[in-house]
Amino acid sequence: xxxxxxxxxxxxxxxxxxxxxxxxxxxxxxxxxxxxxxxxxxxxxxxxxxxxxxxxxxxxxxxxxxxxxxxxxxxxxxxxxxxxxxxxxxxxxxxxxxxxxxxxxxxxxxxxxxxxxxxxxxxxxxxxxxxxxxxxxxxxxxxxxxxxxxxxxxxxxxxxxxxxxxxxxxxxxxxxxxxxxxxxxxxxxxxxxxxxxxxxxxxxxxxxxxxxxxxxxxxxxxxxxxxxxxxxxxxxxxxxxxxxxxxxxxxxxxxxxxxxxxxxxxxxxxxxxxxxxxxxxxxxxxxxxxxxxxxxxxxxxxxxxxxxxxxxxxxxxxxxxxxxxxxxxxxxxxxxxxxxxxxxxxxxxxxxxxxxxxxxxxxxxxxxxxxxxxxxxxxxxxxxxxxxxxxxxxxxxxxxxxxxxxxxxxxxxx
Numbered sequence: 001x002x003x004x005x006x007x008x009x010x011x012x013x014x015x016x017x018x019x020x021x022x023x024x025x026x027x028x029x030x031x032x033x034x035x036x037x038x039x040x041x042x043x044x045x046x047x048x049x050x051x052x053x054x055x056x057x058x059x060x061x062x063x064x065x066x067x068x069x070x071x072x073x074x075x076x077x078x079x080x081x082x083x084x085x086x087x088x089x090x091x092x093x094x095x096x097x098x099x100x101x102x103x104x105x106x107x108x109x110x111x112x113x114x115x116x117x118x119x120x121x122x123x124x125x126x127x128x129x130x131x132x133x134x135x136x137x138x139x140x141x142x143x144x145x146x147x148x149x150x151x152x153x154x155x156x157x158x159x160x161x162x163x164x165x166x167x168x169x170x171x172x173x174x175x176x177x178x179x180x181x182x183x184x185x186x187x188x189x190x191x192x193x194x195x196x197x198x199x200x201x202x203x204x205x206x207x208x209x210x211x212x213x214x215x216x217x218x219x220x221x222x223x224x225x226x227x228x229x230x231x232x233x234x235x236x237x238x239x240x241x242x243x244x245x246x247x248x249x250x251x252x253x254x255x256x257x258x259x260x261x262x263x264x265x266x267x268x269x270x271x272x273x274x275x276x277x278x279x280x281x282x283x284x285x286x287x288x289x290x291x292x293x294x295x296x297x298x299x300x301x302x303x304x305x306x307x308x309x310x311x312x313x314x315x316x317x318x319x320x321x322x323x324x325x326x327x328x329x330x331x332x333x334x335x336x337x338x339x340x341x342x343x344x345x346x347x348x349x350x351x352x353x354x355x356x357x358x359x360x361x362x363x364x365x366x367x368x369x370x371x372x373x374x375x376x377x378x379x380x381x382x383x384x385x386x387x388x389x390x391x392x393x394x395x396x397x398x399x400x401x402x403x404x405x406x407x408x409x410x411x412x413x414x
């Protein structure tokens with residue numbers, strides 16, 4: 001018995017250490033990029049739109065590699081100890097990972113490291129499996145404790161980064177991908193996780209609203225309507241479902257956020273209606289991406305995918321590897337097989353028997369984001385995505401966070 005307890009404590013310490021290293025390394029990626037930041041005009045005919053570059057790309061790649069390796073080890077440990085895993089989905093994920101990795105190596109598209117963790121990593125196949133991390137009690141409690149603080153930190157870091165850019169290039173300047181957007185993407189994923197894991201009481205509600213307001217400020221500074229909609233939707237749902245909150249206050253907040261969300265949604269459909277009001281915040285520059293993509297890519301090729309190096313002509317880029325819609329991005333490179341595990345997890349969150357209603361809404365908002373509502377939101381192994389899928393694990397295991405915590409406190413060995 002003593003040996004079992006010692007082994008359990010060692011495994012717990014290893015898991016916590018790996019999780020800590022992964023989170024710190026992941027947050028260091030945009031930080032070191034921002035330290036070596038430089039900005040240049042994105043085009044010759046626009047004086048207020050800039051492109052980002054960094055002199056610290058190698059250091060950022062190193063931290064990203066450390067992050068992905070640590071998370072991957074955690075996933076393998078979770079799978080080996082899982083009692084509730086769907087082995088058909090696990091088999092599907094690892095079959096796709098192995099087959100497409102071997103295919104890429106055989107076609108000289110990169111070495112093993114770049115194939116697994118490069119710009120278009122084959123590890124996307126196993127991302128949905130991170131819901132299994134929720135089965136380990138120590139990981140569950142740490143994630144629940146950390147995600148609100150991490151989300152708050154990321155939104156603050158995003159604000160600092162974008163203010164740094166605007167102070168250098170002018171407060172009327174705009175930028176596409178940059179560390180501030182990476183921080184924001186981490187922050188919104190961690191914000192969603194916070195909503196899923198926090199209990200539905202007054203204290204949790206005001207935490208949700210506080211972080212959401214900060215997220216809205218960061219989105220406004222980034223001048224992106226798509227990301228402004230997401231925290232507004234979360235706050236709207238949180239207010240509607242909140243318990244112990246004054247009815248007049250709830251109705252006022254619902255009206256405000258419902259009106260704001262409706263106006264922002266309208267600005268996508270009829271941008272000319274709100275030009276003067278929003279000053280074309282986050283102007284859509286990718287409305288023709290689908291037309292450009294399908295004029296060069298055969299739709300039938302999406303069934304089996306075109307490999308990690310597949311690209312298409314987009315703007316000045318002759319071999320653009322990415323797509324705003326992450327479902328199409330996955331199918332473009334890896335076919336339908338890469339989408340199956342993702343849709344399995346999301347469909348269980350949306351239509352499963354869990355009583356965690358917040359999780360259902362978060363899964364819907366996340367699906368909206370990866371379908372193209374929210375730009376520059378990467379589907380890859382990183383702090384935000386991993387912890388979000390880990391939080392989904394609570395609902396998939398039909399375990400309420402508070403009930404799980406009581407079980408852990410009642411049984412010391414857990």
